[in-house]
Every structure is written in structure tokens, then in C-alpha cells.
Amino acid sequence: MPGNTRKVNRGPAASADNRRAILAAARKVFTERGYHAPLSAVAKEAGVGQGVLYRHFPTRLELAFAVFDEDWTDYEAISASPDPGAFARLWSRIIDKTIDEAAFVEMVVDARRQAVGYDGAERMRVLLGPPLARAQDAGLADPALTVDDVMLAQRMVFGIVVTSIDTAGLRDEVSRALAVAGLLPPA
Known part of the structure; x- marks a missing residue:
């Protein structure tokens, strides 16, 4: 029987990693597409949902x-x-x-x-x-x-x-x- 490949929600334990991923993704997306690039592109690049992005950075x-x-x-x-x-x-x-x-x-x-x-x-x-x-x-x-x-x-x-x-x-x-x-x- 194959193992469960579904990602486990780490909740608050993932907060620091998510923040770092969002910042790295934002730098990349802003550099490539400009400051007004869609924030959905930042979330996607970071591998997080938009809700996670907005929890860390409301604006x-x-x-x-x-x-x-x-x-x-x-x-x-x-x-x-x-x-x-x-x-x-x-x-x-x-x-x-x-x-x-x-x-x-x-x-x-x-x-x-x-x-x-x-x-x-x-x-x-x-x-x-x-x-x-x-x-x-x-x-x-x-x-x-x-x-x-x-x-x-x-x-x-x-x-x-x-x-x-x-x-x-x-x-x-x-x-x-x-x-x-x-x-x-x-x-």
C-alpha cells in the first residue's frame, strides 16, 4: 500500500518557514514583474495559499x-x-x-x-x-x-x-x- 503523499498542515510551526518563502518569492516576483505584480503570483512562487500570505503581510x-x-x-x-x-x-x-x-x-x-x-x-x-x-x-x-x-x-x-x-x-x-x-x- 503506497504511503500517504498528502502534505500535512504544520500550522503555526510552519510560520517562520512560510514567512521566509514569501519574502524570497516576493523579491523574485517584484524583480521580474515589478512592484504591482499580482500577490497571487507571490503566493504561488512561495508555495503557500493567499491566506497565508495575507496573514503575514496584510498589504x-x-x-x-x-x-x-x-x-x-x-x-x-x-x-x-x-x-x-x-x-x-x-x-x-x-x-x-x-x-x-x-x-x-x-x-x-x-x-x-x-x-x-x-x-x-x-x-x-x-x-x-x-x-x-x-x-x-x-x-x-x-x-x-x-x-x-x-x-x-x-x-x-x-x-x-x-x-x-x-x-x-x-x-x-x-x-x-x-x-x-x-x-x-x-x-
């Missing part, structure tokens, strides 16, 4: 915040480095994430519209300010460059990403635009 925005929280952790670690080269590393990481995961920027735009008191722009200013100052003091960045200039350049990169017709040449387009703006990340 798209809460899911997106959780997915991209590890990006913020990475940015904060780079920003905290006393090395004058930290700004170049942070800027490169932000540009790479903008190109590879434009959904992050879409989430920020939605958060500004929906989340009362969302502080993403201020949080980014706090992250960029100290390493930019250290880079400027070391002669590694233009002394006239401001955090607002950097944030504007990042928005420009996002515009290039979402309007690009030829994604194969996307990194070249971004590099050309950043060179024009004087904010080309190091190779």
Missing part, C-alpha cells in the same frame, strides 16, 4: 517593506563604515539595486502616497550624508555635491530604468547618464 506595502528591509540593512552597514570609499560603495549599491530591482523605487513612491509619516527620503538622506562628507574630505567626491543632488541622480536612474526599451543596454545608458551628471559610480 502589498507591508510585504514590500519587509522584502526591502534587508536592502536598508545593507545600506546602513556601508554608510556606517569610516572608510572614505564607503560613499562610492553605497552609491554603486543603490544604483545596482535601482537597475536590478526597480520595484524598490516603485514601493517608495507608493509609500509616499499611502503611508502616513513614511520617512524613506529622510532615511536615505541620513544614510548618504556622512559617507558623502567623508568622501569629500578625502577628495574622492566633488565638494559641491549635495545629498539632494545624489538623490536626484538616483531618481534619474530610475526614470531610465522604467522607460528603457532595450534592457540589454540598460547599464550602459545609466552609466552614460551618470557620467553626464558627474556621478558615475566606480567600475
